[in-house]
Amino acid sequence: AHTVGRDADGVVTVGGISVTQLAEEYGTPAYVLDEADFRDRARAWRTAFGDDADVFYAGKAFLSRAVVRWLHEEGLNLDVCSGGELATALSAGMPAERIAFHGNNKSPEEIERAVRAGVGRIVLDSFQEIVRVAHIAQSLGKRQRVQIRITVGVEAHTHEFIATAHEDQKFGIPLAGGQAAEAVRRALQLDGLEVIGIHSHIGSQIFDMSGFEVAAHRVVGLLKDIRDEHGVELPEIDLGGGLGIAYTSDDDPREPHEIAKALTEIVTRECEAARLATPRISVEPGRAIVGPTAFTLYEVGTVKPLDGLRTYVSVDGGMSDNIRTALYDAEYSVALASRTSDAEPMLVRVVGKHCESGDIVVKDAFLPGDLAPGDLVAVPATGAYCRSMASNYNHVLRPPVVAVRDGAARVIVRRETEEDLLRLDVG
């Protein structure tokens, strides 16, 4: 978050408010989101791509009604991947035509809602879904704008669970063996569909642009084959999301304008070579917009030095508010936020309160040796895929999201209560 600093007493502040004030008012753990930073990042993507391209924020990274309104105001579109995300987007006033609907197994009910609402595009993920969406649209007397998601066969250099362009996985239709071309052929024949383009998403937390380069090359190759076979030039291509952010100081992310320039150049070059009109490009950044804008504020509960090993620092949250360390071996940093200290740093592992030894928030870090119960610590870059992947494991209550801007804080997602938990338990 870019408005983070320390006040004269050494307390971390964000948007002009100290974390001690935030903890007092909203409790811990809490996700603290810097609204100005979010808007700046959203705007930077929008500006970088200009009017000839579209930016769809990937709602799976983090979605709430306030976020939808910010995106709307900043001129971004929205990618949703479930009925729940669609409902959130529509209820916060995102115009349906600015919504893209994703997913490898959208239910007929979800498809019908999306078509009825008039979403700008549905991204088709399988042969069966091509027929299913066409049928539903036709029965509603509509022609649905669609893209077809293909897998281009790129091995993105990221964790296996978040790489999506190799062929042996559940998303998309493989380019290999002419399957993607066959999918387009079939879709073009169906009255319920208006095929507007091809979609490729190669993975997430990627720093190396070469995967996008190969993907663009192959997508344009498919556009050319479609033109040659059907005389149709599809007007759009979507290159997905996946741009990496800095979780620790080892990561060196690209700026939106560099990414926009690189992607636009690649697509333009490939299209010129294929003698195709350059299609309208769209992208779907999630993490790169929201990830850096929030940190999680925790209170230290116990400090347990293990001789010759490390010190275990237990905080009042854990894998239920950040599963990424356990799931992807993700790396985070941590800082003492409620004060500064000159004490000698000690090697720590920040762990949660869950009944599981894999409940680790920050694997390896250094914190001041005088760290004590009651201290507040902050874990940066938790804006993406933390609240959105949070769970109630051990019946731990999911933390609130507190948005801070210009010296004012407000809750945009409230803390879960025991009543919330018990309300669902109707046995």
Ligand code: LLP
């Ligand atoms: N577009 C599509 C079709 C996607 O599947 C995704 C992410 C995105 C865009 C946005 O990707 P981003 O720009 O946020 O990297 N839970 C994992 C990440 C899963 C990403 C799933 N799809 C994590 O915590 O790292």
